[in-house]
Amino acid sequence: MLAPALLKRRALDLGRHHWLFLVVFVAGAGLRAAAWLAYPPALLYGDSFRYLDNVGVHNPTGLHPIGYDLFILDPLLAVGGLGLVSFLQHVAGLACGVALYALAKRLGVRRNWLAALAAAPVLLDAYEVQIEQMIMSDVWFQVILVGILWLLLGKRGGQPPVWAVAVAGLLFGIAVVFRMVALPLALPAVLFLLIAGGVWRRWRTWAAWRTILPRIAALVLPLLIVVVGYGTYYASWAGHFALSPSTGNVLYARGAVVADCDTLELPERLRPACPPEPLDERLGSDVYAHIGADEEWRNQWPEGTNIVKIQQDFGRAVIKQQPVDVALAVLNDFLKGFRGWRIDTPGDVSVERWHFQPTYQFYNHEEKSREYSVRFSGEEPESRPTLGTALRWYQLFGGFMPGHLLGAAALVALAAGLGITRRVRASGIRAATLLPVGLALVSLGGAAAFEFSWRYQLPGLTLLPLAGVLGITAFLKHRRASDDTRNDDTGSGTGGDRAKPDPGPTPDADTRARGGDEDAVVAGAPGAHGTGDAEPAGEDPPGRHASSPVG
Template identity: 50%
Template sequence: MTAAPARRLRAHWLLALLLLGGAVLRVLAQLAYRPALLYIDSFRYLDDLGVFFPGGINPIGYEVLLLGPLLLVGNLALVVAVQHLLGLALGVAIYALLLRFGARRWIAALAAAPVLLDAYQVQIEHNIMSDLLFQVLLLASIAVLTWRGAPGPRTAAIAGLLLAASVLVRLVGLTLVVPAVVFVLLATGLRPREGWRPRLRAAGALAGAFAGVLLCYATYHLIWTGTPALGGSTGSVVYGRTAAVARCDELGLTAEEAVVCPREPVAVRAERGIDFYIHFWHVPVNTDRLPEGFDLNAAQSGVARKVLLHQPFDVLGGFLNDFLKGFAPTRTQSPGDVPLARWQFTTDYPMYADPWYVAEWAELHGDGTVHADPRLGGLLRDYQLGGGYTPGLALGGCLLVSAAAVLGAGRARRSGLRAVVLLPAGLATTVLATAAAMEFSWRYQLPGLVLLPLAAGLAITAITGPRRPRSSESIT
């Protein structure tokens, strides 16, 4: 090793150790489960390849941007290998962003540790699913907006395109344009010397680029289905949360709405869980026995609207309870939650479809077999269940220290960093709240591993002062 690389390695030794640990975990996953892990959603993405039908439960961004291109040149093992490399790149990018704003190296490295070493993150990267790409797009939008100082219209428009792409990967990204626009408006403080007009132009460019992409996608959806939308049955998404608490006899439901309003006691619904009502429950018998022309989506949307109108506090209470679950000290689950075991390593190969169907996809994009190494899977499982994850209390602490910096604690008021702290903290709060509004799943907490430690690293730097003058233009 020459002198210059050796000096860089010594300077960034903690990040190098964390990267090594993260790489080992990902290599073990690659060897333990071949060619990849296939979850329920995986088959929806795979079935849609080459079709790109926009009317399904999931939008088509993952197939278009990552899954499809990689399967043109390789197999499922290549897809998850690239996803693991992107997972490592997330850690490096968090570290680089923090150094850009003057963070101490050890703080920057610790902020990168959750995404590098969290076993739930590694497990989701090994699935054929869109979650990792969603995280990458969110961090890329932060880097674009902050790297060169207060963003102008062109930079803001690029960030808007990235955020729109995140929506087409996971619909939960739809609300993230709000904290992004707020950041652009506040990027030079409440009293910008050049006036508000440049900030308004930049915010308009971001919102316009975001809306333009989604409008094009809604038009694509219209061409396929006859309805402008961003996804398939959106009624069932809102319906799941409201069906769990609906007092059907008090809502003045139409005949169609009454068909899809659950009649079992609320306690029974709590045991079944919101996920059951979103995906597996539609009518007391079977949707095939519905009258011809029955609009299930409209009926579910109608129930949801009336529950929100007449029982807002019941819905709000469930939402707040699920939002706070993500900050629990350990990975636990309540009755009705999406099973935590779905996101845990196992000693055998998990089957979420008939074995012949799984083998069919393995044949098409692999060697025709799926395999789990019980020894390596056991090592990963022991690590995961033995504490190899980021405690929710730590993430909650990240959010609190970020709030303190935004409010001007310590040296934050003069640091020029309050708005840049607000961006990842605002994105994290928004995406976690949007997910909780639908239902709670530990899978939906994973964007917090990227956003909250980054926000906390920026916040600590703002409160205590930077290690050195920042090379970028001041952002208030």
């Protein structure tokens, strides 16, 4: 047990060296305390009722997967109310900020102010704080993503161990059970495992594949076990294997917005699915995604018609016959998240849904909100207008991360990951930079394939600042002599256990650095993020310019 004097000295050292992050953290904690006190016990959005209705039931055939109600609501509501859920969601948001800052430092971001920038958006963004106050799954999805980053990037001076990769694969599977958009997120992780440590440069050798294949298998197998298990559980309820019934909603919503019904070749059974609005007056994707619940709309078909199949077939017909229109609509929705201001465009889910209000926001469900609040917390919703007004002013007048800065962070990270300069190629963190930006872009792209909503931009808020900070660090780092780099933060290590920069992509350079031991290089002796032994400053190994810049 540490003596009080030692604890005091360490606390003073922490405050002296990391004071800027501590200021940001305290500000973020203050925002969350204000939100928790302003709208007790929690804000209830339309999706919140679906989650709460599924507590203890865990029916997978609903609009949302069961991860949130199974892993979060069930255990927490067994010991507390909605106020406990919202409180722990705020704690989870703060934990994400701490983890991002610590990971940035671990990956060699030596400037503390720069590392603080990786955590500041998730700690200080008012939209993040507002959604944490809701009974919604979003913050837990962010927690899972940050956990995956730590598992794959956090090991000091080495590639991620197989056990860490396997746990990351398990977390990917759990992420799918929270949000279906997580399903393709394993792709950038697989890419990272292929290039981490530079083993990909020897892809023609069996020794390289002995390193690559176990890592990929360790990631993919746990993911498949969870996904197949969930699909089997779904089949026990629905009678057929699937992961979600929302495929029809998504396809129809995306197709209905752009469908040119005058030129589409459709069978008669799909004709009623064409929206009655003129093409230039179409409603938003969110409206068409939920139109299946409209009895009048459903009555266009004979009783017993499989409406989900109608929606799926209509959406696929539009995608097949108007692929360019659909692709442009998805691209447009993807780019909306990188605007400087949080504004609405025609058809968007209104940004007002994610604004703090002076009083408790009932979202047109006042009676239902009161009923559920009493049922699960024993108290009715309350408001503290002074706090609510202060939060609203903070949010509307700059208390958020501008989208164009997130876009700039993504571009910097991609440029660094691709190694566009000699200095970046010598940084040793290129693979580590590509992982968070890849996860962010795939997540945002998957959400845009459905619809645009500011709510769906939160993974970018979590991942892109870290990616940008790592990219900036890669551009700022300079190659030193090998004796100097042993004492520098150029890899994933910190303190006395610091990784060394990547020697470059050429096999013979790696071999010379290791004294001819090629197997040591292939077996993953360098760091997980492209680490290895240093070379003289300003020099590239022979053949480096002819090789791929990734790794």
